[in-house]
Amino acid sequence: MNLGIKKLDKLILKSFMGPYVVTFFIVLFVFLMQFFWLYMDDLIGKGLSLQLILELMIYMSATLVPMAMPLGILLASIMTFGALGENYELVAIKSSGISLFRFLRPLTLFIIGVVIGMFLFSNYIIPKANLKAYSLLYDMRNKKPTMSIKPGVFNRGLGNFVIRIGSKSEDGSTISDVLIYDHSKGGGNNNVVAAEKGKMYLSNDKRFLVFELNNGWRYEFKKDSEGQYEQQRMFFKKWNKVIDVSSFGFSRTREDLFKSSEEMQDIAMLNKSVDSTYKLIGKDLRELKKSTGYYISLYKKDGDLKDLDAKINAAMKTDKPVYSKDLISLFDREQRNDISGKVVNNAQSIQRYLSINATNNEINYTKLNQYNMQWHKKFTYAFACLVLFLIGAPMGAIIRKGGLGLPMVISILFFVVYFILSSTGEKLAKQGKMPALEGMWLATVCLMPIAIIILVQARNDSPVFKKEAYINLWRKIKGIFVKEQAQLK
The missing domain is CATH 1.10.287 (Helix Hairpins)
Structure with a gap:
């Protein structure tokens, strides 16, 4: 018998691990995409390298684990026990004299291990990941947009200079029909350079943008002694203009400032x-x-x-x-x-x-x-894994449906309830309307009685999600009305 129970424990763990790993990474990916959607406007158009984007994704993935883990456990537990119930494996196990609580024991011990690991992860890994992620995100958000100069457009992203080029060759450096408005001295468009052609390139240290212009004119408006503007025009065969673009480079802020x-x-x-x-x-x-x-x-x-x-x-x-x-x-x-x-x-x-x-x-x-x-958040996120498991496992045994259909709907429903309660408690605690202890534990304390009720209902083979139960209930109610109408006649 012990050998059979050990095989049963392995069967349960094996049935759970597949959906658990898959759903966890799917949920983590969804949260990560939500993060990038939130900060998309701050990151696009700044010429950030793929290495920086991947680095930010790794750090942010670590910070999102406390949110993804409870939902992944909830969905995986409903899917696992729903599939076992749909295939009548739960019925066979219960008919052999094994109770639901004994059936849940191996997964409960596994989830307790996850809770301990989640606490250690939140205490030691999350702070370092937050430091890396938010310092990197701060630098990426404050980086100036890339200085991509497009032909036929007045490019205003170069500080005090507005540049328009008529065309650009395939090599990316030869340009023609160039206009440069210098606003460094103020006074509007009082300093203009126009050239037929030239070259545009970055210096070796990437700090300066160099324009080597040929066959052009320099127009400058100055005030005379009487305060009137007079125009000065100078022709040049070759003229070089150097613009400092060092502020467009990516620089890292010291992480000590965020600690x-x-x-x-x-x-x-x-x-x-x-x-x-x-x-x-x-x-x-x-x-x-x-x-x-x-x-x-x-x-x-x-x-x-x-x-x-x-x-x-x-x-x-x-x-x-x-x-x-x-x-x-x-x-x-x-x-x-x-x-x-x-x-x-x-x-x-x-x-x-x-x-x-x-x-x-x-x-x-x-x-x-x-x-x-x-301080309390490090415990609540870990404990939420256990609470949502105690909701998901018996709920799956009740609905007896596997796959991603009904289990997904029920998982999202319970997670939305958990998220609303958690966000409300955190907001009230942040505003000082509720102590930090009560605010941060509000969601888990409210969901724990629900988990116990669902667990008891699953142990008693509740017909809550059985279609036949509602059909029989409707027939009974309909029969009562039919009898009353017969008596009135």
């Missing part, structure tokens, strides 16, 4: 960042107490108010009670004006300091919230 972001940190670094932020908040609070305590003092040691203590003590020896509102009356008009001015200045200083402190406090708490969200 402070929470997406580039593992759990140890996030814990350190959380502790540092708490210390910074405490320091700001201590500075606030110290500074406000200083501002609300009356500066009793100022030269004009050095007799304040003596006057207050003298007033307190009288039988009449002295209230704070009468304290100002102890001074003459000039001193009262002095005190009033100092009180107003102190109040304004406190207000400004409180405003600055409130802004700093808001920034610190926002950072703290982001660190906590990222």
Whole structure:
């Protein structure tokens, strides 16, 4: 019997691994294409090499694994158990006395291993992949468009120069009917070069675009002593124009500038960042107490108010009670004006300091919230694999349909629910309307009871997705109405 069960475990694992690998890479490819569709406008037309595009694809593929893995597991589990149910293999297994829970055990252990691996991947690989991917994407998005000069078009992508060429030979360097508008000095089209023909090429270091022009004219408009424009025209047989195009080259920004972001940190670094932020908040609070305590003092040691203590003590020896509102009356008009001015200045200083402190406090708490969200995200993505498996496996046993038809529809439906709940919780946590713990775990906590219900229904051979069950239900309802109509007659 043990040998039979071991063979059964191997059969289940073998049946699951094929759809799992295929669906995972399909889902990953779909998410990757969605990413490129999102940033297509920022990447097209910049002359980026195939090597850079492939490098970005590799890094982004790693960052998209936490999203693709749960959906791949959900779809593969529904397909696997749906195919087993469609071929009546589940019926044969249950009839031999093996329960559904025992049947799920090998895959459950495998998915637990996936969950552990997913957590380690999210903690150690994802931060490095994020650092590489987003720093590379930043440089690619900020690269200037390629300087492809098209014939018959005014090319405005060369900084202060607008260039039009009539035609270009097949070698790509010989040009004719050339117009160059130089706007580097401002003033509109006041500096123009026109030539019959010439050559256009890049320097050896790719930093300069060189025009060797022949048989042309230079037109320049200048102001005379009376402020009127006069035109200067100069003919040339040969004239060279060099344009700096070094800014069109691709340059990499130092990755150290991106390391402070929470997406580039593992759990140890996030814990350190959380502790540092708490210390910074405490320091700001201590500075606030110290500074406000200083501002609300009356500066009793100022030269004009050095007799304040003596006057207050003298007033307190009288039988009449002295209230704070009468304290100002102890001074003459000039001193009262002095005190009033100092009180107003102190109040304004406190207000400004409180405003600055409130802004700093808001920034610190926002950072703290982001660190906590990222900390929980490393666990929620991993745990989602288990939850969606517990939904997909029994759902496949209930629907008893394999392939990519109904399983695909149900998988997308559940994943959309998961994605909406996850996005809503993350948005609420980001806005501070919900703690990071509750916001990041909202989707998995809401789906876990659904997984348990579906698991129980599958164990009891629920007829939810059986056509015959609904036909029989309709017949019963129809029979009730027929009996009532017969009784009324």
